[in-house]
Amino acid sequence: MPERRKKILICDDNLDFLRVTAEMLRVHGYEPLAAKTGKQALEKAARFGPDLVLLDYRLPDTDGAAVLGELRRVHDAIPVIVMTGFGHEKLAARVIKLGAMDYLAKPFKSGELLKSIENALKAAEELRKRQELEKLVFWGKLFPLVAHEIRTPLHSIGGALTLIKSRHQDDETTTRALQIIHEEIVRLNEFVNQCLDFSRRPSGEGFDFIDLNETVAFCVQLMQPFLRSSSKKVRLETRLEKSLPRAYVNLYGMKQVLINLLKNAVEAVPKGGRIVVKTRYKKERFEESVEIEVTDNGVGVREEDIPDLFTPFFSRKRRGIGLGLAICRKIVEEDHHGRIRIESQLSKGTTVTVTLPVGTGKNTVQEA
Numbered sequence: 001m002p003e004r005r006k007k008i009l010i011c012d013d014n015l016d017f018l019r020v021t022a023e024m025l026r027v028h029g030y031e032p033l034a035a036k037t038g039k040q041a042l043e044k045a046a047r048f049g050p051d052l053v054l055l056d057y058r059l060p061d062t063d064g065a066a067v068l069g070e071l072r073r074v075h076d077a078i079p080v081i082v083m084t085g086f087g088h089e090k091l092a093a094r095v096i097k098l099g100a101m102d103y104l105a106k107p108f109k110s111g112e113l114l115k116s117i118e119n120a121l122k123a124a125e126e127l128r129k130r131q132e133l134e135k136l137v138f139w140g141k142l143f144p145l146v147a148h149e150i151r152t153p154l155h156s157i158g159g160a161l162t163l164i165k166s167r168h169q170d171d172e173t174t175t176r177a178l179q180i181i182h183e184e185i186v187r188l189n190e191f192v193n194q195c196l197d198f199s200r201r202p203s204g205e206g207f208d209f210i211d212l213n214e215t216v217a218f219c220v221q222l223m224q225p226f227l228r229s230s231s232k233k234v235r236l237e238t239r240l241e242k243s244l245p246r247a248y249v250n251l252y253g254m255k256q257v258l259i260n261l262l263k264n265a266v267e268a269v270p271k272g273g274r275i276v277v278k279t280r281y282k283k284e285r286f287e288e289s290v291e292i293e294v295t296d297n298g299v300g301v302r303e304e305d306i307p308d309l310f311t312p313f314f315s316r317k318r319r320g321i322g323l324g325l326a327i328c329r330k331i332v333e334e335d336h337h338g339r340i341r342i343e344s345q346l347s348k349g350t351t352v353t354v355t356l357p358v359g360t361g362k363n364t365v366q367e368a
Contacts, residue, residue, distance in 0.1 A: 005029060011059065021054070024114075037061045052121055065095065079123065082104070150191070150192050209246040213242075215255060253331040268298030269297060281358075291356075306342055310326050
């Protein structure tokens, strides 16, 4: 799937400026959106979710400060660059204080604008990552407490259930009720285990040079009973690069990631669906890496949901816990200093790519 073009919303009542700027942005790989008024800008921001807004300060229906304030209130994560032909230092200080990422006085050169856009997008991405890290640190500290508070009463409930089963009358209603209790205990235990997996700090132990093709083949084989028991008749294929070098990874962690991704893919595909697992070796100028790619032709994910997929407890599944992908990212990025990314199109399918550095242990977490 091709990389998504960044959407940039240009709000300016000068039609010539709109046309020229939109064409310049298109040439440089962006997807421009145009608005002539503040009202249009807010409507398009809500509808299209741009990655950045170029906002003229003088607009026919309002001033840029009002639009900027509303953008910050409703779309706080979208960076805004304010432009004006009536620039002075006080105005620049005002819009920066209101939350603008940058300020440009007209006329400016295209290079200045492009550099400002590049810097603003980079700063917004760094801010997003920092906020995500803060959230992960928070969840990592909270989860052990939550797991402990749930696990203790679960043991008591499980013991009471065993006692009731041994003494209850064998009628259909009671048997079904006890089965529901048992299933919910199992589900809560799974939740507790996932909480603990998420909060477990990487230790640097258990790493070795592993043939990832063998690991993929093992996980695919492990999924076969699950596939045979499913009524979907899913086809699970592998395309493994024979010359794949060994990667310095934690075998247990990689198995956990792969099984999780494969289960997600099976749940997403329709009857007769298809899942393909690929491995490949990549050598770039300063980096050697191996990639594992899991592709399905399932229901796909809405574009606006993709950034949230790795957030703890985010799930569109009816009974989803929402920790599986968060754990995958933790294992890949924190434990292995790799990358995991998702590309998806609604009703067409999803591709998850795990990239792992090829190294000698220096790329992995260091023991304290």
